[in-house]
Amino acid sequence: MRKFAPLITLAFFAVLPFAGFSTYIMHILILVIMWTTIGIAWNLLGGYCGQVSFGHAAYFGVGAYTAGILYSKLNLSPWWGIPISIVIVTLFAFILGFIVLRLRGPFFALATLASGEVMRISSENLVDITGGSLGIMLQERTWVEKTWYYYIILMIAVAAFFVVKKLMESKIGYYFVAIREDQDAAESLGINTTLYKTVALCLSGALTGVAGAFYTNYMGYIDPHVVFGLHDISIITIMIVMVGGVATYWGPFVGAVIMVLLAEIIRSIPGLGTAYQTLFGILLIVIIIFLPNGIVGDSRKLARLVGIKGASQ
């Protein structure tokens, strides 16, 4: 049963649009799947390889702007942004990795945080290329209907899920986890830690970039504050994985469902809407104290906490 869980979930999501949901519900579903993809990407680097990045907005934004600039400067379809962002963001991650991967632990985290901010400020100021704070607007969207957007991001998320699963069950996966657990031990066991950390960063960055390129196509508008946002992208990405479960296959999905729904619900409450980030902060503290491995990672403990009988066995 467990073995087929991914396929069952996939089939469920494949037929979901036939239920005839409203545009709003479809929008929420698309956001959930997009954030799942970003969560899967972050989890590969932060969860499995142990390199906690506070700057995934950098990759998301570069992906988004790759699609945007292809459209605004080269008059190409922004959909080209999806394949091309893989190349661009991989290169970008490779170069950035050369700098930030020399650092460990909190220093790595701070350097990545800075890298996201550097990208945001740069994109605000490189007006000739990015359009600055005005951002880039697509004159026409490909589809008015949400269905195709839904299937495209679903395909990306599913591909990401299976690629990561396959990787983690192979040599590379063992090496990632070994690096996370003890970099010096890993190095002395013959693992080229610099190489494998770079691989993790490039894969993670490229996948985040693809989600960014999708975002441009889907939303039709990007600006530096949105796609390079520290709170709205980098921190939310970490929260999704923390809430769902670090280094679990399903954590990013569970986290994305909870965070997207929670954001929507809180924002719709009058007078509370603007305080949603405060509530996210409180949620994160609660999760760290009671479920440090996230909802998926600590599912048994969670079941016990809410008092489901027999679940503790």
Add this chain to the structure above:
Amino acid sequence: MSLLDVRNVSMFFGGLAAINQVSFETREGEILGLIGPNGAGKTTMFNVVNGFYKPSRGEVFFKERRITGLKPHQVCRLGIARTFQVVKPLQRMSVFDNVIASAFLRVKTKDQAEEIALETIRFTGLFDDRDKISKGLPLGKRKKLEITRALATQPELLLLDESFAGLNPAELDESIEIIKGIKERGVTIMIIEHHMKVIMSISDRIVVLNYGEKIAEGTPKEISSNSIVVEAYLGEEKNA
């Protein structure tokens, strides 16, 4: 034939010479003991050989190839594996996964890595603990895991850094048997140890360091009757 050749190695930290002009060789198939008081530079010597430190002066040769300046993972690939004095298990991985991760060095597929890992944990006697998360293992087993993991990289030279420290007498006997077994497999061993009885009984030759300098080298018998060594190190035992 010399497998490892350490030539005039010095290692300075600031103005302090942790190792000063030390030369020795490890011969193929032997167990070489490395002893000396605390702070004599034994672990520093391992870090130099293993590639964690680049020596300030001097060179290290392995199978007549210069390995000074190589990274630890490159040194390991060439056939030198090590254990750590302060054990470094991959904490949240099971014992078996720890060993699989290191077995991957010589093979590509998971099946092959599992095969090597299985053979190695049977050899060192950790088979029954294979599914335990290494974080929760008692010290004796963690020390054994260090050896198992190093062995799974299929080294020609194994550097053991105080693998016996903190073991109870039963574990000690067991570990000595394992070390002897590793030697029988044709693996050359260099071992740092404070436990004099152990080092004297298993070593073929011993190198003695004191304040970063080599003060003696020879068979256990020669070392135990060497007056400089007795004064610097073993003498304490006589007074006690």
